[in-house]
Amino acid sequence: MNSIALFTLALGLEKPWIITKIDIDPSISQLDIHIDFERGSKFLMPDGAYYTAYDSSDHTWQHLNFFQYRCYLHARIPRVKQSDGKTEVQSVPWARKGSGFTLLFEAFSMLLIEKEMPVSSVASTLKVYAQRIWGIFNYWVERAHKKDIPENLTQIGFDETSQKKGHNYITHLVDLNERRVLYACQGKGSDCIEESVKYLESKHVDTTQIEDVCIDMSPSFIAGCTAYLPESQITFDKFHVVKEVNKAMDELRKLERTGNELLKGHKYTFLKKKLSDKLQTENDILLEMYPKLGQGYWLKEMFEDFWQIKDTEEAESYLAFWCDFAMESKIQPFIRLVNTIKAHWRGIVRYIKSKISNGILEGINSKIQLAKKRARGYRNSRNFINMIYFTCGKLKFDYPQYFI
Structure with a gap:
């Protein structure tokens, strides 16, 4: 088996995609794999028909390292014109649109975060900027959270935590039966209760079926629950x-x-x-x-x-x-x-x-505090909220699971 056949098998490439060239530069420890599509190939487009390429553009993605070599995939991506005149860029099987990384690279990054490695350490290990790893992380968490559907919601709780010591509070909504965070937003006022209820309604949850809501004695939480969850009974957190x-x-x-x-x-x-x-x-x-x-x-x-x-x-x-x-x-x-x-x-x-146990809210808060401690606080609310979903949301992710 020659090197092209080996890498074709390793990357899982299928027609019309073929490897045209492999370059290894030991001086900079870099491996470059060049991919192209076969001449005359037709591609399935959103309108359900197959078309040949109209033109193409060159793209590069960072892949998992090959031993000590940093690996990059280079490919000519076709643009296809449909019968209605609209031009679409063809997607590729090894990466998602708009990403500069392969799916396997992103899956490995997520696995390292799942193993409780701070994002900054993941970035250092993979030798990329931390902000690029946050981009990967936020994409997959937000994708999973968007698909998440709360079910059989009868008991919920609200609690707040700070991004950094004493600064910028985040309020999170917890399903007490499933013991998981459903929604989180900035602030700790009654508007956070309103925003959380709107989120549940967007997921077609009948909020009148929520029997109990557990909160602390915060006046803003009380006002918010009274206004936006009038059918629910308030239980003050025993703690x-x-x-x-x-x-x-x-x-x-x-x-x-x-x-x-x-x-x-x-x-x-x-x-x-x-x-x-x-x-x-x-x-x-x-x-x-x-x-x-x-x-x-x-x-x-x-x-x-x-x-x-x-x-x-x-x-x-x-x-x-x-x-x-x-x-x-x-x-x-x-x-x-x-x-x-x-x-x-x-x-x-x-x-x-x-009999709502404050232990559920405190247990979730402990996980959040641990994540915050590992990161030494969060400056970015989006990053912190998505880390709360990742650690406490019990979300289902659809990135490749080859490493798990």
């Missing part, structure tokens, strides 16, 4: 409700800390669920020495029982009972907490029926 309770406990500790050196260094002693034997002993002593702190701690522990109740009416009664105790304690941080709970009453109680 954020517990965070408010812990915040009240910590504020009480700070108030008691003034002038009391024994409380120094015990920020987490009253917040952790599991303590070492030594810390548990210190915790018990301090709660006995500072009665108001002990009362706050008791309220915090009592609130945990709320999440275990299975009946909605019983849960409402218990929450009302807890609020009365908190008000009677006259502890200001817990009084403010009661006001917060009453302002978000329905969404907190709804958890008893919906």
